[in-house]
Amino acid sequence: MIRSSLPLVALLAAATTASAGAVHGIHPEDINRNGNACTDFFDYANGAWRQQNPIPNYMDRWSRRWQSGEVNKEHVRDILNELSARTDWPKGSAGQLAGDFYAACMDESRVNALGSKPVQPWLAEVDSIKDKDDLQRMIGKLQAVGVAVPFALFAGEDLHEPSRTIAHIYAGGLGMPDRDYYLKSEPRFVDARAKYLVHVAKMFELAGIPAAQAKQDADAVFAFEKRLAQASFDNVQLRDPKLQDNPTKFADLARLTPGFDWAQYFDTAGMPHDALNVTQPRFLQQVQTELATTPLPQWKTYLKWHVLNAAADSLSQPFVEENFAFNGKFLTGATEIKPRWKRCAELTDNQLGEALGQKYVEKYFPPEAKARMQDMVKNILAAMDDTIAGLDWMDEATKKKALEKRATFFPKLGYPDKFKDYKGVEISRGSAWDNLVAASRWNVADNRSQVGKPTDRSRWGMTPPTSNAYYNPLQNEIVFPAGILQPPAFDVNATDAVNYGAIGVVIGHEISHGFDDQGAQFDAQGRLANWWTPEDNKQFQAKGQCVVNQFEGYFIEPGVHHNGKLVLGESIGDLAGAKLAYRGYLKSREGKGPEPTIDGFTPEQQFFIAWGQWRGDETRMETQRTMVQGDPHPIAKYRVNGPLSNLPEFREAFQCKADAPMVRPQADRCEVW
Secondary structure, three states, rough: HHHHHHHHHHHHHHEEEEEOOOOOOOHHHOOOOOOOOOOOOOHHHHHHHHHHOOOOOOOOOOOOHHHHHHHHHHHHHHOOOOHHHHHOHHHHHHHHHHHHHHHHHHHHHHHHHHHHHHHHHHHHHOOOOOOOOHHHHHHHHOOOOOOOEEEEEEEEEEOOOOOEEEEEEOOOOOOOOOOHHHHHOOHHHHHHHHHHHHHHHHHHHOOOOOOHHHHHHHHHHHHHHHHHHHOOOOOHHHOOOOOOEEEEEEHHHHHHOOOOHHHHHHHHOOOOOOOOEEEOOHHHHHHHHHHHHHHHHHHHHHHHHHHHHHHHHOOOOHHHHHHHHHHHHHHHHOOOOOOOOHHHHHHHHHHHHHHHHHHHHHHHHOHHHHHHHHHHHHHHHHHHHHHHEEEOOHHHHHHHHHHHHOOOOOOEOOOOOOOOOOOOOOOOOOOOOHHHHHHHHHHHHHOOOOOOOOOOOOOOOOOOOOOOOEEOOOOOOOEHHHOOOOOOOOOOEEEEHHHHHHHHHHHOOOOOOHOOOOHHHEOOOOOOOOOOHHHHHHHHHHHHHHHHHHHOOEEEEEEEOOOOOHHHHHHHHHHHHHHHHHHHHHHHHHOOOOOEEEEOEOHHHHHHHHHHHOOEEEHHHHHHHHHHHHHOOHHHHHHHHHHHOOOOOHHHHHHOOOOOOOOHHHOOOOOOO
16 A cells, blocks of 8 residues: 555655755765666765765774764763863762763873772782682672673563563673684684784783783683683574573572572672573583683683773773774774773763763753654554554464554653662772772662562663664563764754654664564563464564575675674664655655655655665774674665665665666565565
């Protein structure tokens, strides 16, 4: 029904022209006029912008989207400069906490003068471990400040009863991005292992360990982490919620790790001895093996490394530079460290984001922006209802369940109704590392305080200034912090076509996560439960396989292509997101008539160009390699071209011929939702 109306909409739009006045369209100056929308839309939509705006040395990718994120940090900096300029804030207030945290981080001369002194007491405490009881206490102490060695524990919804919160134990303890860096034989992984060994040794040297001993210690760290990696899930397995669904009675933890005193661990953390979930039992068994067989000196070396790794960016410049050499320059391709103010703004937001977030939303997210976003979300959710109702491959029983799930979607826009108070956090201007420890300890304790309680749906997983969004299947919520609701993603002075093409596709993307290969395994109540008939599920899997096959064919360099199963969820999200946002846009115009053609582009063209201009990242090859290995998101070129090449609406908007590169053959065309 929607598609049959498109020619009329396009005709009406083409007959209506206007210049950019009260509202603006896309950025015409960004378009590569020598390109062709039907050949390579990624190149066409903002190729000129990328050519004129090379990636800054301190960034791993660049586009108007990433530029907006950096501008957003300037806004955060301005707020933090205001807060830190005052020293008379009431102790414990949002102004005092965020202001002093930022001020201590920015005091580079003091940080450099302290060298490794702030972290030496932690290293000394690790060195003082005398037996397995001491070892366990140290593991607990490190985890209490966010150092996840060798496992991690976080509170989260019960997969089968999301209205209550339980403890989940996760695999952790690796210093490289994921298990494959330790195990795979391709040259890029071999190279990474060699550079990692040099990096670990150099960090030990900076902490005062002689070079020969530092090299031996690096070897010991790698051997330890490799054993953990061998027992860990790979990135595709980590996307399977059923594999990570292992309900465990508290008493049964002792069977997995009899060498670990879980009662003491939970008591120290203030958590009840309730049933929990062990996401990777085999990994926990490997932890038991390490407890039983690995000598204490090797455990100490391993723990000291992770203390240094966690502390590096809060220590003196040599630590910062060495940390950047591996985690920045080698893994991402960036050639310069970010300016200190950006790193400090990011860290303050990460640790105390709801303290500075109150000021942020006052300045940068007015009520009219929230109202317009609410309308967009409503229209795109309605488009999802229409899509489900109109599916020809799903029977009525499954459609009913799908619509029930859609009806329970809970949007969160901008900021929490109630901000965290950070009560009890001790922040001063004395030591950036001590502040990081204090804030991390509070955040970990705040999370763990939820174990055993009814799930608090008012809590957010991102801070208000964050330029990102997420879907949580266990609460069936779509969340858009104020930080992403800024130009060019969302602009109250842009046409609906542009807003629906940019942030609208993100809204549709997050909605469709509820129905991607992961989200579709959760029901209307957020439970990990099957709501599909066998035949419909078979059809759904086949449609997902189409997307897998499409992205398996996208290479970043000879011999290196996307893992279709790894990027399946995000690619379903992009494909469905573009379709849903387009339909939501048409709904937004009902009763209003078509929007004008601006700068020669019809509203339909503005919609798709807006997506290409917002998503069109130039990405360093080093970052592309890291992404292809472990990131569930495809690189930007394929996030733009991949989904649009499946959409008849895109073909029609640009009058592409049937054999154009941006038009997939009918037999290969993917459509999930």
